[in-house]
Amino acid sequence: METDVLVIGGSAGGILAALSVKKTYKDKKVTVIRMAERVMVPCGIPYIFGTLKDTSKNVIPDSMLTNAGVELVIDEVVSIDRQNKKVSTRKNGDISYKKLILATGSLPIVPTFIPGYDLDNVFTIKKDEEYLKFVQQKINEAEDVVVVGGGFIGVEMAEQVQLLGKNVTIIEVADKLLWQAFDPEFSDMAEAKLKEHGIKVLTGTKVTKFIGEKEVKEVEIHTGERIKADVVIVAMGVKPNTKLAEEAGIKLNEKGAITVDEYMRTNDPDIFAVGDCAEKKCFFTRKNVPILLASIAANEAKIAGVNAFELRLVRENKGTISAFSTKIYNTAFAAAGLTETQARAEGFDIVIGEFNTIDKHPGTLPNTMNVKIKLIFSRYSGVILGAQLAGGDNVGEMINILSLAIQKGTTASELTTFQVATHPLLTSSPVSYPISSAALDALSKI
Amino acid sequence: METDVLVIGGSAGGILAALSVKKTYKDKKVTVIRMAERVMVPCGIPYIFGTLKDTSKNVIPDSMLTNAGVELVIDEVVSIDRQNKKVSTRKNGDISYKKLILATGSLPIVPTFIPGYDLDNVFTIKKDEEYLKFVQQKINEAEDVVVVGGGFIGVEMAEQVQLLGKNVTIIEVADKLLWQAFDPEFSDMAEAKLKEHGIKVLTGTKVTKFIGEKEVKEVEIHTGERIKADVVIVAMGVKPNTKLAEEAGIKLNEKGAITVDEYMRTNDPDIFAVGDCAEKKCFFTRKNVPILLASIAANEAKIAGVNAFELRLVRENKGTISAFSTKIYNTAFAAAGLTETQARAEGFDIVIGEFNTIDKHPGTLPNTMNVKIKLIFSRYSGVILGAQLAGGDNVGEMINILSLAIQKGTTASELTTFQVATHPLLTSSPVSYPISSAALDALSKI
Secondary structure: OEOOEEEEOOOHHHHHHHHHHHHHOOOOOEEEEEOOOOEEOHHHHHHHHHHHOOHHHHEEOOHHHHOOOOEEEEOOEEEEEOOOOEEEEOOOOEEEOOEEEEOOOEEEOOOOOOOOOOOEOEEEOOOOHHHHHHHHHHHHHOOEEEEEOOOHHHHHHHHHHHHOOOEEEEEOOOOOOOOOOOOHHHHHHHHHHHHHOOOEEEOOOOEEEEEEOOEEEEEEEOOOOEEEOOEEEEOOOEEEOOHHHHHOOOOEOOOOOEOOOOOOEOOOOOEEEOHHHEOOEEOOOOOEOOOOOHHHHHHHHHHHHHOOOOOOOOOOOOOEOOOEEEEEOOEEEEEEEOOHHHHHHOOOOEEEEEEEEEOOOOOOOOOOOEEEEEEEEEOOOOEEEEEEEEEOOOHHHHHHHHHHHHHOOOEHHHHHOOOOOOOOOOOOOHHHOHHHHHHHHHHOOO | OEOOEEEEOOOHHHHHHHHHHHHHOOOOOEEEEEOOOOEEOHHHHHHHHHHHOOHHHHEEOOHHHHOOOOEEEEOOEEEEEOOOOEEEEOOOOEEEOOEEEEOOOEEEOOOOOOOOOOOEOEEEOOOOHHHHHHHHHHHHHOOEEEEEOOOHHHHHHHHHHHHOOOEEEEEOOOOOOOOOOOOHHHHHHHHHHHHHOOOEEEOOOOEEEEEEOOEEEEEEEOOOOEEEOOEEEEOOOEEEOOHHHHHOOOOEOOOOOEOOOOOOEOOOOOEEEOHHHEOOEEOOOOOEOOOOOHHHHHHHHHHHHHOOOOOOOOOOOOOEOOOEEEEEOOEEEEEEEOOHHHHHHHOOOEEEEEEEEEOOOOOOOOOOOEEEEEEEEEOOOOEEEEEEEEEOOOHHHHHHHHHHHHHOOOEHHHHHOOOOOOOOOOOOOHHHOHHHHHHHHHHOOO
16 A cells, blocks of 8 residues: 555544645645544543543544545554555555654553552553443442542543542542642642542552452552552553654654654654654753643644645744643633743742632623632743633633743733733623733732 | 822723722822712623623622722712813812823713604613613513614623513614624624524614604614614714813824823823723724723723833733624624734735634533634734634633734744643644634645
């Protein structure tokens, strides 16, 4: 088989890489090869359990690709022959390419360092539909569920499983939940929301053993205490899936991610890598950071796709700003850029702007919620370094105003007076718009 | 009485001017003088009728001012003595000032050119609470209500009055509703939403007469047809309220708005003007534009407030970008910058990016809505000129991403790859995020 552009991997990065190539170079043949019959919406996976209740409701439709004229092959690539610019597959023989885009994603970290990690009913969260169906069945049958890891996936899984009426415990080794994205005051709010709904939260707590015969029965923590568990969900993070690339002699960085340049090109000029398998640099420091998100994958995929045959998007990959959002029961939490803790640790001289208000106006309107905002600015240059928000659903897009502000090097004084559309039913009041009010608070401290 | 800074007017502009001065110059005495006992949330006024059902629920609390240490005087200023830097009031004698900020707002246009404009039950929308209570009572008693004017206030009033079960007709002289903010395809969507709920929409229609003895009974249109009306709401726009300024010899522009510089200073260096009473320049053309919004007032108020005693925010008033949002039944509509029609009329060489998607992912999640986006770019420079959106509530903040993008001169290629936070319950999928997808669509046409 022959194609112009071959994309390995069918999740966010792979799909968008293929679509971007096809949209940019209309005459090229673009092929996506992936292993899964059906692709799960990656960020939707936690919501299979408590909200959607069916993996079939969490499928990315193939029509996105096929309608755009992208070829789809369900198969596994077993090796890449860079010399002859072709890959070998398990069922379809060789496929030759002019340009290859690796979007092989990530794999969950399996806690082989914790005894009992391989007991039945100790699950990581893989993106495979059949596997997830099995996990779902076991969760539905369970009474006590322990989630190991208090990052986004852990917190979302805990909330969803609690909605099914299970007894849920989250165990996090760090002092705070969601500490990679939020400062303590926001983590504390998130923790309070979970506790309100009866979830037991153990922070600063290390899992020492999974206990059981064939199936897990208990989780032992560093104090010696044991917690009942019919199911354990391990959400300790993910690592780049780069075996195929490594075997083909493509260069990896010290964290095992594929090394890429500004245009997502690997050390082989005809091979690109995007998404979780590719290395990420911090927007502020250029350090390698392990921030693996579908939204970043989508972004990198567009850079690779548009630049596949010639460089059209000039230096668009400025590094990741770590933009996150989630919802814990009725409260949305979102963050972008550096936290106060991270900014201080990196040595930035900062000034903080804070504000609390409501997300509609007047506050007597139905479903009005509180909004809490914290902005972190460089004191000397005035440039925004980070933002954190908690509030109603509109926080999910408000963080993207701040994401853009960070990417454009916007200053506190610009944000104080930037023009926004406001409406009683949709936003805070123009008199107390969260972003400009927090920016004004920061300015008054400079 | 003496004060350092006197602010005349107690709505969005006045409040925020006072708060900004106080936050910036903590030792200064700041006084707000206003006529109303209680201040109505200006953009909340339509929602008094169908949603809040009580003017008491639409009040801006005075605690915003008093908690910040701002003095409040309920009185009317009858004249300004610039020579001696004092104003005379109706009840409190003279008040001397060091700096004066005019935030006298706007008054609704009264259609004196339409016979019968002064019949009973023909109302404009004033910001006075007692007046609004009376209008509300008349609307509640009515069966047939005619709204003259299909701009934002007209459309919002029509929707709210229809929610009370009244027969509602909107009459708009232009070809499309909301034509100042939206291109025809979005106006058509808005019109369809109104018609779905039984509102009669007459566009391209001129009101020739209000008919009745003492009270209005019918509205006559240019075809000679008559429409039954127990109440008529006139929402034909507003004009700057500048009588006080004019009488004090402060310079007005040809549209009757107070002339101001980049720092909101009038021709008197100690007198600032902000909000609806001050002139507005277009961000793109510097032409005078009559875009009177509380959000712009808030913005200008901060510029005046922070700059009251020394210029601290340098050239922050870059002109208005006309950022709007509203909600018509379950669908939010929002716009910023130039429409396609306006951009072409101004002579811009443009390229359009469009995209349709859903506002959650997967689309099987509860309350998922369609999102429609249109972006307008300068073809040559790639810079974004305008944006229009229709969709769920999160469109209300998504437009502010685009507002910032416009203000920062962001290009299509930057927007294609700008990093966003995405989440199943809060945003569109990273694979089809509306802004970056529409930007990619535009790029593929350049």
